[in-house]
Amino acid sequence: MHQQLISYINSHNTLPLTSEEEELVKTAFQPKKIRRKQYFLQEGDVCKYSAFIVKGAMRQYSVDEKGVEHVVHIFVENYWASDRESMIMLTPSVFNIDAWEDTEMLIITRAEMLSLMSKIPALVEMIRLMDERNAIANQRRLNSTISSTAERRYEEFASNHPQFIQRFPQHLIASFLGITKETLSRIRKQSVK
Template sequence: MHQQLINYINDHNHSPLTSDEEELIRAEFKPTKLRKRQYFLQEGQVCKNTSFIVKGAMRQYKVDDKGVEHIMHLYIENYWATDRESSLMLTPSRYNIDAWEETELLVISRAEMLNLMSKIPALVEMIRVMDERNAIANQRRLNSTMGNSAEKRYQEFADNHPKFIQRFPQHLIASFLGITKETLSRVKNQGMK
């Protein structure tokens, strides 16, 4: 289970982890399982943990005053799931994060992660790379939402995340894209013609 995380860290660095660093990671990241629909984080809680998904799928979402879910993030294997704002600011989360499938995670607290980062430079480099990629992805998503048609948004999503199309139902993908499930159904049907 930990080997998948170690491989991920090594893939995001210029130099591989040492055996001592690998042992520190194995000691601090705790294996956890979530049942489908089980919460990793609920709205109103302070997010104290970060999770690396080894197997399964999760979603981060907000429920509005009308009870409608708005998907912020979708996660599958080799993704990190957390509410960074809540974790960094120590404020109650505005989001829920739950398992969409039976999910196996490696979980670490913020304090443990900061401690590991002081001992393992590769973690700092990995987080820097992830932050850069996340900033770019968020900017692209915002630009797409503001300027692209539903058709173009779906096509970009399908091109960039083909595995998500197979793992998540249409209504979650539509919510993530900021369109209705009826619009997504129409877009997909037009694409098949």
């Protein structure tokens, strides 16, 4: 289980982890399994952990006053799941994170991660790279949401994330893209033609 995380860290760095650093990682990250539909984080709770997904799929969403779910992130293997604002600011989360499939993950607290980062420079490099990629992805998603048609948003999503199309149902993908499931159904039918 830990080997997948170590491979991920090494793939996001110029220098591989030493055997001593690998042992520190194995000690700090704890395995956790949750069943489908089980919560990793519930709205109103403070997020205490970041999770590296080893196997499975999860979603992060909010629920509005009408009871409508708004998916903000979907995660599969080799993705990180958490509510960073809640974790950093120690504020109640406005999001739920639950398992869409039975999920195996490695979890770590913020304090443990900061401690590891002080001992393992490769983690600092990995997190910097992840933050840069996340900022770019969020900027692209925001621009797409405000300036692209629903058809274009779906095309880009399907092109960039085909694994999500296969793992998540249409209504979750539609919510993630900010469109109705009926619109997504129409777009998919047109793309088949």
